[in-house]
Amino acid sequence: MTELNDSIAVKDMISAASPVIKALVEIFVKPKLEGFRKKYPSVDLTKTYIPTEEHFQEYYHRTYKKLAVINTLVFNNSQRFLKEIYLPLTLSSTNDEKIKYQINYYPQKLCHEYGNILITDTAGMGKSTLMKRIFIDIVDQNIGIPIIIELRRLNKDKTIITEIQEQLNSINKDFDSELLLELLSEGGFIIILDGYDEISLTDREAVTSDLQDFIAKASNNEFFITSRPEKALLSFGNFQEFRINPLNKKEAFELLRKYDHQGSVSALLIKKLQEQEMSNIEEFLTNPLLVSLLFTAFEHKQAIPFKKYLFYRQVYDANFESHDLTKGDSYTHDKYSKLEIDDFHRVLRHLGFSCFKLQKIEFSKDEILKLITDSKEFCAGLNFNESDFLxxxxxxxPLFAQDGNYYRWAHKSLQEYFAAQFIYLDSKEKQNSILDKLYNHSNIEKFINVIDLYYDMDYKTFRNRIERSLLSEFKEFVENNYNHKYTDVLEESVIERKEISFFTNSFLFKATQKDKKHPFEAGKIGKMLKSFSKKNELDEGGFNGILVRPPLFEFIYAIHYQNSKTTLLSLLARKKSNYIKGANHSDIENKTMELHYVFEKEYYPEKINDDIKNPFNTKENFKNISEFLQATKLNSYIIDYGKGLTFLEKIEKSIANEEADDFLVGDM
Incomplete structure (x- = not known):
């Protein structure tokens, strides 16, 4: 692997890329711009600042270098060639897991099949790295005209078309947005929109509306959007959604070897990971970011941390204590701020939480310096210069990176680690209020990584605030729903329905035709879903997630409105909570299921509820409906009725005992 300690290797790489960039502009960009100029012979396009062939060529040189040479948190922010450490990732369709594509190059078949691709997954699964790899291959293989946009740059005052123009021609700010949009709308572009989840919440509605309008007007192009799971993504209904498959052990070990030049550190680490007692950290090996953090942590201390937040702490320690090998192992860089390791960590905790509250990872220099000043004021007793800290x-x-006039966290999950540490160590009497606010937030899925990290830092408080609230809601639901005496329906079937209905409102509708490829994107089904979703997002309050799943009954589909808190069930399943279980999907696809009901209207959704008169609750339908609901739910985890209520009792008893215990305030 090439270490880029100087600019020679980078210059060689750019020199090698220059011919393919020139060819791409000649083959794709030049004819398009010439045709566009002929279309508007009376308009002086040079004075309206429409990007020229030279602008595109400069953009590709600049962007190719930026994406092909990456700064890695793993190696103390030293540079590596992306191609050398990239591990091919596999995408699976969220509608049909049998549809898989391994991505080592531009996925031409996938794009031609679906046109618009939405890639969603949790922190650290490699979404942005995947987009960089695709952009580079489009250029290398001369496939089309790629444009990559980091969506965190957009806000209510900065549109997508403005950002594209700035990327293509950053010098001239005055341009004709309508003409540029018309150029883009002619097609031939491959537009990558990276990091939807990084758009500020305050700007989310305006940016989403702008993106939808832009995608509709430029629909002749291929689009990629990447994001962590967000309910707002439901508005991009004409995108086919894919998830990144977890790494298997073989892939994780190969990634470790790539980090280490196939050397001794990775060999020793892999040997240790294959020992029996390491089986409890297998979850970490499925995530590319956590694999990289594991390597860094092990390289620094020759020890394997067993909790996720310890990975981040050891990565922080490794960066803070990093040695300059060019000056001998004993030389450590002096800190401009003169802060010691724990004091520096203390400031970062407040800074991380401040950025987390803003839901931003990128800032102007004035913005980040103001946040550092606020953190300095919070950390009484510490004296340092804000510019030195930056x-x-x-x-x-190097936990931040500079990109032109912007300063950003090296990875969003770093910010989340420090935010979780702040809640745990610094929030004092506000701690419970913060956790309650996270639990009850309508966008809880945006905070799930912080909640995940906090679980490992302070499980007792997590249990007393978040698990207690979750199970209390579950108890209230099961006590107030499906309590009728359903005719000849077994009690276990009723309990099962309670379990699968918690946090979910479900509807069934009947269609008259079945399109295996894109059943919900056009025609009557698409129109029905659009109007029905809009209406019920208002009616259902917090139930904002809509999901349509393929039928098990012929031509009958399920729509599920799922509360955002269902993301907690997946988290608790990963933590192996004994009251979380998987929905019963066993052999469901091979079953012959019959629904004894005639829908009053086609394309008219009818609600599943606990009404004893509801025909879905008859003896003939009750169990089949429950199995159908389980098989079609997006979140495949549910709370076990008996174990969940038992665990809630255990929490309540523990809290009562703590309140009665006078150990801390008794005689001394």
């Missing part, structure tokens, strides 16, 4: 973040403790 310099440390960029140079000696």
């Amino acid at each position: 310099e440390d973040l960029l140079r000696t403790v």
Whole structure:
């Protein structure tokens, strides 16, 4: 693997890329711009600042270098060629897991099949790295005209078309947005929109509306959107959604070897990971980011941390204590701020939480310096210069990166680690209020990584605030729903229905035709879903997630409105909570299921509820409906009725005992 300690290797790489960039502009960009100029012979396009062939060529040189040479948190922010450490990732359709594509190059078949691709997954699964790899291959293989946009740059005052123009021609700010949009709408572009989840919540509605309008007007192009799971993504209904498959052990070990030049550190680490007692950290090996953090942590201390937040702490320690090998192992960079390791960590905790509250990872220099000033004021007793602290973040403790006039966290999950540490160590009497606010937030899925990290830092408080609230809601639901005496329906079937209906409102509708490829994107089904979704998002309050799943009954589909809190069930399943179980999907696809009901109207959704008169609750239908609901739910985890209520009792008893215990305030 090439270490890029100087610019020679980078210059060689750019020199090698220059011919393919020139060819791409000649083959695709030049004819398009010439045709566009002929279309508007009376308009002087040079004075309206429409990007030229030279602008595209400069854009591809600049962007190719930016994407092909990456700064890695794993190696103390030193540079590596992306191609050398990239591990091919596999995408699976969320509608049909049998549809899989391994991505080592531009996925031409996938794009031609679906046109618009939405890639959603949790923190650290490699979404942005995947987009970089695709962009580079489009250029290398001369496939089309790629444009990549980091969506965190957009806000209510900055549209997608403005950002595209700035990327293509950053010098001239005055341009004709309508003409540029018309150029893009002619097609031939491959537009990558990376990091939807990084758009500020305050700007989300305006940016989403702008993106939808842009995609509709430029629909002749291929689009990629990447994001962590977000309910707002439901508005991009004409995108086919894919998830990134977890790494298997073989892939994780190969990634470790790539980090280490196939060397001794990775060999020793892999040997340790194959020992029996390491089986409890297998979850970490499925996530590319956590694999990289594991390597860094092990390289620093020759020890394997067993909790996710310890990975981040050891990565922080490794960066803070990093040695300059060119000056001997004993030389450690002095810190501009003169802060010690724990004091620096203390400031970062407040900074991380401040950025987390803003839901931003990228800032102007004035913005980030203001946040550092606020953190300095919070951390009484620490004296340092804000500019020196920022310099440390960029140079000696490189947890931030500079991109032109922007300063950003090296990875969003780093910000989330420090935010979780702040809640745990610094929030004091506000701690319970913060956790309650996270639990009850309508966008809880945006905070799930912080909640995940906090679970490992302070499980007792997590249990007393978040699990207690979750199970209390579950108890209230099961006590107030499906309590009728359903005719000849077994009690276990009723309990099963309670379990699968918690946090979910479900509807069934009947269609008259079945399109195996894109059943919900056009025609009567698509129109029905659009109007029905809009209506019920208002009616259902917090139930904002809509999901349509393929039928098990012929031509009958399910729509599920799922509360955002269902993301907690997946988290608790990963933590192996004994009251979380998987929905029963066993052999469901091979079953012959019959629904004894005639729908009053086609394309008219009818609600599943606990009404004893509801025909879905008859003896003939009750169990089949329950199995159908389980098989079609997006979140495949549910709370076990008996174990969930038992665990809630255990929590309540523990809290009562703690309140009665006078150990801390008794005689001394």
